[in-house]
Amino acid sequence: MIAGRFFVRQGNxxxxxxxxxxxxxxxxxxxYEELNDSNVDETQPLQKRLSQKRESKKKETDAKLFVRAQxxxxxxxxxxKAARFEEAWLxxxxxxxxxxxxxxxxxxxxxxxxxxSVYLCRSGVAVDASLVAAKIxxxxxxxxxxxDQQYRTGRIDLDADxxxxxxxxxxxxxxxxxxxxxxxxxxxxxAYEFITLxxxxxxxxxxxxPYAMEKNAILMGFVGDLSSAAPALITISLDPDEAKPxxxxxxxxxxIMLTHNRIHGDLSAxxxxxxxxxxxxxxxxQVVLPEANPASWNIFLRDVTRICQYFSAQGVRxxxxxxxxxxxxxxxHKIIKxxxxxxxxxxxxxxxxxxxxxx
Numbered sequence: 282m283i284a285g286r287f288f289v290r291q292g293n294x295x296x297x298x299x300x301x302x303x304x305x306x307x308x309x310x311x312x313y314e315e316l317n318d319s320n321v322d323e324t325q326p327l328q329k330r331l332s333q334k335r336e337s338k339k340k341e342t343d344a345k346l347f348v349r350a351q352x353x354x355x356x357x358x359x360x361x362k363a364a365r366f367e368e369a370w371l372x373x374x375x376x377x378x379x380x381x382x383x384x385x386x387x388x389x390x391x392x393x394x395x396x397x398s399v400y401l402c403r404s405g406v407a408v409d410a411s412l413v414a415a416k417i418x419x420x421x422x423x424x425x426x427x428x429d430q431q432y433r434t435g436r437i438d439l440d441a442d443x444x445x446x447x448x449x450x451x452x453x454x455x456x457x458x459x460x461x462x463x464x465x466x467x468x469x470x471x472a473y474e475f476i477t478l479x480x481x482x483x484x485x486x487x488x489x490x491p492y493a494m495e496k497n498a499i500l501m502g503f504v505g506d507l508s509s510a511a512p513a514l515i516t517i518s519l520d521p522d523e524a525k526p527x528x529x530x531x532x533x534x535x536x537i538m539l540t541h542n543r544i545h546g547d548l549s550a551x552x553x554x555x556x557x558x559x560x561x562x563x564x565x566x567q568v569v570l571p572e573a574n575p576a577s578w579n580i581f582l583r584d585v586t587r588i589c590q591y592f593s594a595q596g597v598r599x600x601x602x603x604x605x606x607x608x609x610x611x612x613x614h615k616i617i618k619x620x621x622x623x624x625x626x627x628x629x630x631x632x633x634x635x636x637x638x639x640x
Contacts, residue, residue: 359387374417374498382407383493383500391510414503432546435573439472474566475499486537487561504554504561511556524595539612544569548584550591
């Protein structure tokens with residue numbers, strides 16, 4: 282029982298090992314029930330036993346996170362009152378950022394999503410702005426990383442500090458796709474967003490200023506004010522006299538990204554914020570490296586085409602393919618059309634070379 286693993290029981294109450302009262306024992310046991318792997322029925326088929334063990338481990342992890350949140354909530358009393366498991370996730374992700382005086386309060390949730398949620402925070406003394414945004418990625422267990430590979434191709438996996446993995450154990454875990462390896466890949470996904478923000482902000486691109494990265498969280502500049510967040514550009518009908526200048530500004534940002542060996546990978550009017558006549562590009566975890574990813578041209582063309590689709594509806598005349606081609610060529614890249622593997626013959630050396638290049 283979890284009471285035996287993580288808590289000290291006194292009568293019908295449960296306390297953490299540090300002495301914090303958690304809740305009535307019966308309520309907690311209702312929530313988590315039995316966690317011991319020994320409770321798995323060994324007479325069940327192997328696949329079912331493995332499934333039960335995975336579920337048991339997930340409950341055990343949730344229990345630990347919940348207990349930690351109960352302890353942290355006594356130190357950090359944020360204005361935003363989250364639901365139980367969101368609070369556990371939120372506090373665990375932000376504790377080090379708060380301890381380092383990057384934030385002093387979490388005011389409200391700005392945006393929720395399948396991959397991450399964004400929270401408006403009041404900054405701490407270590408930040409040069411009054412308001413900041415905390416982007417907190419959902420736990421890896423709640424995300425599907427299977428569709429990320431098209432973006433990861435050619436990227437070196439990064440550690441929690443944003444540096445290339447060098448420990449052999451980490452590299453092997455990623456290659457074997459172990460549970461730990463998947464955690465490392467998850468951290469690398471987050472790290473790519475942070476280092477890309479650092480790179481592009483220093484280059485003068487219109488992106489939020491990055492302040493800190495800890496665990497599942499990235500702290501960055503907030504676009505908006507105390508009462509409202511900047512809306513996505515897709516929701517805005519631009520005035521005729523501002524559409525072309527803003528289009529040119531977006532293209533300028535795309536050019537800056539190419540200069541610094543980056544393709545956004547998911548750029549559209551949904552990932553651009555509009556505030557007081559200015560634009561801010563957001564969401565960079567899936568950035569693509571143009572010289573390392575065989576599909577980079579197609580991904581880049583898709584980004585530019587989506588931008589042209591929005592601005593064409595705003596009255597700006599643009600040819601997405603021509604614009605993308607000109608930008609791509611201006612940075613010394615060649616247009617390579619990816620070949621569907623079904624048209625390749627594994628017995629032909631020339632086809633194998635094409636496949637190797639596209640992997």
